[in-house]
Amino acid sequence: xxxxxxxxxxxxxxxxxxxxxxxxxxxxxxxxxxxxxxxxxxxxxxxxxxxxxxxxxxxxxxxxxxxxxxxxxxxxxxxxxxxxxxxxxxxxxxxxxxxxxxxxxxxxxxxxxxxxxxxxxxxxxxxxxxxxxxxxxxxxxxxxxxxxxxxxxxxxxxxxxxxxxxxxxxxxxxxxxxxxxxxxxxxxxxxxxxxxxxxxxxxxxxxxxxxxxxxxxxxxxxxxxxxxxxxxxxxxxxxxxxxxxxxxxxxxxxxxxxxxxxxxxxxxxxxxxxxxxxxxxxxxxxxxxxxxxxxxxxxxxxxxxxxxxxxxx
Numbered sequence: 001x002x003x004x005x006x007x008x009x010x011x012x013x014x015x016x017x018x019x020x021x022x023x024x025x026x027x028x029x030x031x032x033x034x035x036x037x038x039x040x041x042x043x044x045x046x047x048x049x050x051x052x053x054x055x056x057x058x059x060x061x062x063x064x065x066x067x068x069x070x071x072x073x074x075x076x077x078x079x080x081x082x083x084x085x086x087x088x089x090x091x092x093x094x095x096x097x098x099x100x101x102x103x104x105x106x107x108x109x110x111x112x113x114x115x116x117x118x119x120x121x122x123x124x125x126x127x128x129x130x131x132x133x134x135x136x137x138x139x140x141x142x143x144x145x146x147x148x149x150x151x152x153x154x155x156x157x158x159x160x161x162x163x164x165x166x167x168x169x170x171x172x173x174x175x176x177x178x179x180x181x182x183x184x185x186x187x188x189x190x191x192x193x194x195x196x197x198x199x200x201x202x203x204x205x206x207x208x209x210x211x212x213x214x215x216x217x218x219x220x221x222x223x224x225x226x227x228x229x230x231x232x233x234x235x236x237x238x239x240x241x242x243x244x245x246x247x248x249x250x251x252x253x254x255x256x257x258x259x260x261x262x263x264x265x266x267x268x269x270x271x272x273x274x275x276x277x278x279x280x281x282x283x284x285x286x287x288x289x290x291x292x293x294x295x296x297x298x299x300x301x302x303x304x305x306x307x308x309x310x311x312x313x
Contacts, residue, residue: 087204195245198227
């Protein structure tokens with residue numbers, strides 16, 4: 001009788017010892033989870049200037065010298081979202097920030113080769129690195145994973161994906177898929193077709209290496225790999241795969257126009273002189289932009305909607 005009770009007690013103690021650290025870890029995650037506001041602070045949209053009729057005049061890069069045009073997830077085409085998840089995190093909706101199976105696989109692959117040949121970063125982990133700037137070493141990787149778990153406590157999967165797609169470097173000089181879409185295809189991310197989406201999704205891993213203008217051969221191999229993976233995971237049909245794979249790559253980046261150059265130069269000079277800034281675009285240019293113009297002598301600097309002229313964002 002007594003040995004049986006001792007056995008039960010031992011099992012209960014072992015279970016408690018196993019569960020207790022997990023409970024403590026979850027409490028720590030809850031206490032240290034960042035606020036959503038903190039996660040949005042690092043956004044640095046570039047400024048897009050429009051006239052009062054909504055005609056695009058000029059884009060001014062952000063303080064990092066890059067173009068960035070944040071948009072809502074609903075304004076990004078489903079085919080691009082599928083392509084990105086296929087290339088970067090196929091199990092995005094099935095993990096809590098860390099894909100432990102990928103961690104194990106990468107560890108085995110890297111151990112066998114004696115060098116880093118496989119990664120295990122999820123979309124959430126990549127977002128954590130962009131938000132918190134972790135060093136690229138083992139300690140940084142551990143902190144990155146921990147911060148990914150914290151982010152998953154604060155944001156929904158849709159918000160994580162939206163923030164990632166608006167921040168991730170996709171092309172040289174571009175932050176986020178919207179800026180990259182305009183840079184290569186002169187259209188918003190909502191209008192991308194399969195071949196275009198696969199190209200941008202493939203470029204995320206190494207924007208310079210897979211730039212179709214600098215290295216079309218590497219870019220095509222990477223794009224076709226994304227298309228192949230999409231077909232293998234049944235995200236697209238065989239016909240879609242073959243049609244998209246036959247689409248030629250863009251050989252040049254379209255010139256970004258500058259209209260009313262003297263006026264926009266004056267506008268920027270005035271804002272610098274007065275110690276103010278042009279309101280940065282925080283949404284899609286397809287929405288009706290909020291119009292604005294700098295204060296004239298004796299003026300108040302109110303919006304052009306109120307005064308009847310000026311620039312828009």
